[in-house]
Amino acid sequence: MLAALIIVFREVFEAGLIIGIVLAVTGSVPHRNRWIGGGVLVGALAACLVAAFTGALSQLFAGMGQELFNAAILAVAVTMLTWHNVWMAHHGREMAGEMRAVGQAVAEGSKSLLALAVVVGVAVLREGSEVALFLYGVAASDGGSGLSFAIGGFIGLVLGAGVCLLTYFGLMRIPPRALFATTTTLITLLAAGMAAQAVVFLERANWLNSLDTVVWDSGWLISETSLAGRTLHTLIGYTDQPTEMQLLVYAAVVLATFMLMRLTGSHPADRAVAAG
């Protein structure tokens, strides 16, 4: 039971953190629960689907199907997160103002919500497919201890939800004025970390061989497998042995987000075009 609890919690943990952040980011947007809930549901269904076809997925691209699939969905999440940040830089001010109640702002808000719902879906899909495989394996092999495993798994899931709520309420304690800057920074680093993680998958698939020298090893300080390491890994993309390419891609995403936000944020006159 404890094994199931630990494995499920470890997988759900990352998704919990991400959903907590997304909930805080969308705190004042109407209908956000519907979108985020939808993201979780679709992600969970997709996870079961991916789990069912893991064998087939693995055989694609000369045995590297899993790695490339992971890289691809991470790339989607990075795009959505970056797009959200740029969109917020563009529309954030008017949303925070009196126009929030206007129907158009609601319609516009749902565009950004869709992006974040995709991010949530991807997070649940990535972590959930492993949980589904693990629990299915247990259920298939021994029916007797199945119940205690199910209980362990369920507690793991509840703890994961706890992480989500803790993240959400932690962020909600930040005063509204500072919250926007905080979540923007968080989402930028989240995206950069996911991009660096996508690099790892491409390196594993041998699709990316250049600049694969490990720059440093900080495993003695914070191991990536420790709880602190895992938290930092999800939040800011911490890894204890980054390669040159990972650092390069990380910096590129941060820089690109910053530039795009400057570009779109400083021209409020363009708003009419984008809104039209």
Added chain:
Amino acid sequence: MPMMKRLTLAALGAIALLQGSPSQAQQATEIRLTYSKGQFQPSQVSAPADKPIAFRIKNLDAKAMEFESSSLRVEKVVAAGSEGVVNVRALKPGRYEFYDDFNEKARGALTVE
């Protein structure tokens, strides 16, 4: 015009860089493992240093396993009754442990020398 030339050179340089060294990807040492009844077979393997390694793991059990190693920086789910390939970069001499993340009793180690 020198600007154009410089850009072309930079582009060519970038392409050359992205190609990497093809010999590195080809000359991988292959290590075959089977996984059955919750154990790796063999559980102790070795490989030469400074050469990339490719693990081929055949999962004969009826449930999925996850081949994982923090020192090798790999994790890969291998579905029941299927085979998974895990690529590892060229390594320094040393001992690298691996395990099944879904079953902590299944452990093994790679010795690089």
